[in-house]
Amino acid sequence: MGVMAIILWHFLGRPSADDVKEFVGGIDFGDFTDVLKNISDYDWGDLAFEEDPFVGDNTTNAWKTQGAGLSLELQNALDDMWQSEFDIAVADWQESEVLTLTTSRVAVDHSCGRVDGVMLVCNGNFGDTGWVGINEVEIEYQRQDGPGFIISSVAKMNEYYLNNADFKKRRYTMCHEIGHGFGLPHTDENPHNKDLGNCLDYTSTPENNQLPGDANFQRLRSIYIRGEGDALGGANGNANGNANGNANSGGSVQQQDSVVTSGGGNNRLRGRHLSSEVVSDTGHREDDEGQYYRRVIIRHYLPLME
Numbered sequence: 024m025g026v027m028a029i030i031l032w033h034f035l036g037r038p039s040a041d042d043v044k045e046f047v048g049g050i051d052f053g054d055f056t057d058v059l060k061n062i063s064d065y066d067w068g069d070l071a072f073e074e075d076p077f078v079g080d081n082t083t084n085a086w087k088t089q090g091a092g093l094s095l096e097l098q099n100a101l102d103d104m105w106q107s108e109f110d111i112a113v114a115d116w117q118e119s120e121v122l123t124l125t126t127s128r129v130a131v132d133h134s135c136g137r138v139d140g141v142m143l144v145c146n147g148n149f150g151d152t153g154w155v156g157i158n159e160v161e162i163e164y165q166r167q168d169g170p171g172f173i174i175s176s177v178a179k180m181n182e183y184y185l186n187n188a189d190f191k192k193r194r195y196t197m198c199h200e201i202g203h204g205f206g207l208p209h210t211d212e213n214p215h216n217k218d219l220g221n222c223l224d225y226t227s228t229p230e231n232n233q234l235p236g237d238a239n240f241q242r243l244r245s246i247y248i249r250g251e252g253d254a255l256g257g258a259n260g261n262a263n264g265n266a267n268g269n270a271n272s273g274g275s276v277q278q279q280d281s282v283v284t285s286g287g288g289n290n291r292l293r294g295r296h297l298s299s300e301v302v303s304d305t306g307h308r309e310d311d312e313g314q315y316y317r318r319v320i321i322r323h324y325l326p327l328m329e
């Protein structure tokens with residue numbers, strides 16, 4: 024068993040032997056399971072090559088704005104136990120000059136129903152799923168060849184792991200999931216390398232990554248301030264002018280059946296190496312007035328990391 028296999032196993036999320044069997048669908052890996060047992064106590068801190076940040080999906084998503092910052096309402100559907108984590112995380116993100124956040128406390132919602140135009144933040148016991156937090160952003164496309172924009176975000180805290188967890192772990196999870204709701208990607212998906220000091224970095228030592236960091240704030244500027252950096256700022260400008268135009272002008276809108284790409288209702292992460300996935304996609308559709316639309320839900324995972 025070579026080093027590459029060990030690295031592979033590591034980046035698969037260090038699954039158990041049973042999960043590996045499930046994952047590969049019964050392929051006979053011979054003594055692979057022995058190796059899993061043998062290396063479970065390996066000291067990953069010794070591996071120098073793990074220092075570089077690693078991200079599977081480094082793309083940003085964006086709410087539609089005028090290119091001068093993001094104003095967003097966060098609906099607080101959390102129960103009493105989560106109020107201070109929420110208040111602290113909102114204040115920490117508000118340190119970005121790009122963000123103007125308002126909060127409203129709504130009825131506790133353990134089922135975390137999405138709401139148009141807002142980020143809903145909630146907690147619930149989602150079970151032994153392998154993830155401590157999830158953010159699901161829904162993206163809407165109004166033109167077939169145009170940019171998609173976030174129309175809702177749901178940040179979920181999993182009580183199964185967080186109920187009696189250390190405050191620092193809860194605070195890290197809250198900061199992390201709220202960050203995705205602005206459209207931010209992870210900054211690093213290897214929990215065993217050096218901590219980057221921002222809460223979108225996977226870590227097994229949450230006390231090091233309690234706050235949003237400069238990397239996150241810079242990325243927010245590039246998404247929401249026109250003329251700052253990458254394409255999304257420009258895309259926002261364009262979309263403001265064009266997104267409500269006639270979607271049929273190209274004459275190429277197709278009607279397709281609803282497509283669920285993967286996952287669907289399956290919230291289970293264990294044994295799957297996933298930091299994000301598309302869990303629903305309507306495909307290209309028209310509404311009753313013949314307007315083009317397509318909606319996609321992208322789920323970002325914060326895996327259980329011990």
Ligand SMILES: *[C@@H]1O[C@H](CO)[C@@H](O)[C@H](O)[C@H]1NC(C)=O
Nearest residue numbers: 024054055056057058060061
């Ligand atoms: C796992 O460790 C045991 C005990 O040290 C050893 O006998 C066995 O050969 C190892 N298995 C593999 C696949 O390295």
Ligand SMILES: *[C@@H]1O[C@H](CO)[C@@H](O)[C@H](O)[C@H]1NC(C)=O
Nearest residue numbers: 076077078081082210211253
């Ligand atoms: C992700 O993209 C940003 C912006 O392009 C870049 O600065 C950063 O280094 C990338 N991160 C990784 C881990 O590739």
